[in-house]
Amino acid sequence: MxxxxxxxxxxxxxxxxxxxxxxxxxxxxxxxxxxxxxxxxxxxAMENLTTLLGKYGDEGDKLLFRILNSGDFLSSLSNDDMAILEYGKLSSKICEKGLRxxxxxxxxxxxxxxxxxxxxxxxxxxxxxxxxxxxxxxxxxxxxxxxxxxxxxxxxxxxxxxxxxxxxxxxxxxxxxxxxxxxxxxxxxxxxxxxxxxxxxxxxxxxxxxxxxxxxxxxxxxxxxxxxxxxxxxxxxxxxxxxxxxxxxxxxxxxxxxxxxxxxxxxxxxxxxxxxxxxxxxxxxxxxxxxxxxxxxxxxxxxxxxxxxxxxxxxxxxxxxxxxxxxxxxxxxxxxxxxxxxxxxxxxxxxxxLNLFEKSNSSSTEVLLLNFGEAETEYGLKVLRILRNMNIRAELYPDQISLKKQMSYANSKKIPFILMAGENEINNNCIKVKNMSSGEQKVISMKELKKFVENEIRQTKGIDSLPPNLKIL
RNA sequence: GUGGAUGUAGUUCAGUCGGUUAGAACGUCGGAUUGUGGUUCCGAAAGUCGUGGGUUCGAGCCCCAUCUUCCACCCCA
Missing domain, CATH: 3.30.930.10 (Bira Bifunctional Protein; Domain 2)
Structure with a gap:
């Protein structure tokens, strides 16, 4: 063990x-x-020890991490050197480098x-x-x-x-x-x-x-x-x-x-x-x-x-x-x-x-597209491209597992929106969107997707996170 | 570098005087629900008690060493 x-x-x-x-x-x-x-x-990360020593006072010298010379660091020592038991003196013989x-x-x-x-x-x-x-x-x-x-x-x-x-x-x-x-x-x-x-x-x-x-x-x-x-x-x-x-x-x-x-x-x-x-x-x-x-x-x-x-x-x-x-x-x-x-x-x-971080952790995925299987993936990839071109952080769940599990993945990653494109949606050229905090969901056409992003997803983002050169397809 | 405390499931903690099989909550996983999470219900897994020695018939508990984290010095961001 x-x-x-x-x-x-x-x-x-x-x-x-x-x-x-x-x-x-x-x-x-x-x-x-x-x-x-x-x-x-x-x-x-490392400097020559001569650069660092003596710059921070005696106390500072003690707190320097020293790096042992590579190879046989004992080979250059004379017998007199070997008798040195004071660490400062010995270390200067076998260490040339130190961490800053x-x-x-x-x-x-x-x-x-x-x-x-x-x-x-x-x-x-x-x-x-x-x-x-x-x-x-x-x-x-x-x-x-x-x-x-x-x-x-x-x-x-x-x-x-x-x-x-x-x-x-x-x-x-x-x-x-x-x-x-x-x-x-x-x-x-x-x-x-x-x-x-x-x-x-x-x-x-x-x-x-x-x-x-x-x-x-x-x-x-x-x-x-x-x-x-x-x-x-x-x-x-x-x-x-x-x-x-x-x-x-x-x-x-x-x-x-x-x-x-x-x-x-x-x-x-x-x-x-x-x-x-x-x-x-x-x-x-x-x-x-x-x-x-x-x-x-x-x-x-x-x-x-x-x-x-x-x-x-x-x-x-x-x-x-x-x-x-x-x-x-x-x-x-x-x-x-x-x-x-x-x-x-x-x-x-x-x-x-002081709990000052709450507002700041907006860097994770904003939209999760659920995985319905191989046949639906092609459609899904197109949706992802649209979202990412609009600078929305989006991901597709990589494996085809139960929706329940995919959604609980979204839940534990605090992803605010879910998109679903199964057989029904694809046949009608639309997509189902779900707001994870309200539980509300609706089917929208692909054309409405852009508007949905503007009106709903953007609102959950801070003004700051809007990219300066927003590129919309 | 000096002095002192601490360590038990993933996490926070119980664990009686040294005595049988170390518990709880939360979390995790599975199911209730094969196109719906967060709520609810049912179930499961999970630990060499920091590590290594020692005392003892017997150690999570006592002793020693060591490591971690924390606290006070020293110093520093």
Missing amino acids: SSKPSIPKGTRDFSTEEMLKREYIFENIKKVFKLYGYQPIETP YDLTVPFARYVVQHRDEIVFPFKRYQIQPVWRADRPQKGRYREFFQCDVDVIGSDSILNELELIQIIDQVFESLKVGAQIKINNRKVLAGIAEFAGVPERITDITVALDKFEKIGWDKVKEELYGKGINNKSIKDIESIINVIRLTDAEKLIFLRRILLDFPIGLEGIKELEELFHLLEKVHINSSIVFDLTLARGLNYYTGAIIEVKSTDINIGSICGGGRYDNLTGIFGLPGVSGVGVSFGADRIYDVMDQ
């Missing part, structure tokens, strides 16, 4: 219903990306590699799976899809504005309530300088990031535990107290506090400009300037953005920021980029829990 087949921890199969819902999400996101002039690219951890770093690599073909500013979107060797939890998978949208080769804050508009429009089109949090790494750097410990910015931001969750006292403990002195902690506290103020007041306050710290001031300037621009456009989502927003990825240098669902607590559903020197690591300095990444799997979970 063989054991049941299974898939690796943290990975999932997607059923047909799930895929329809997932595609709905991807389609909506893509539509918005294109609307703002972004174009798609794809990169390989996100889409931003491969994108930076892509930009550097194809710099001569690219027109800057380069606006690209990319929707592909990424892998992390994390311990799975709810809303946390080892394989999941990111939908990245980035613009590289432009310093303008207009790009930040555009990304926020995109975020807003994506979540509006999906009917997901979203709160957009904004901060700026330069402001955080300014705060670290103000506290007299500029080199501790990472520790400070990581601790501050937990402020909302664990409160100031615990954050203080963590800072203290990291070896940050009391005076610095006091300084940080004096700034963090501004969270009670409005966004505008926060900026005024910080501008005064950070007066002697050029980096911080620059961050304030960028935020002011962004908020000024945001006033000129219409945004549905709530936007907050959140001083405690840090984001772990250490390549961010300017704006940082994170989006949370206002209804379901599942961590961030979208996040990103500006990175000034990501391509520099690959040999192309001085190119700034900014982008965000939508977490399709978490957005799915949110929408699923």
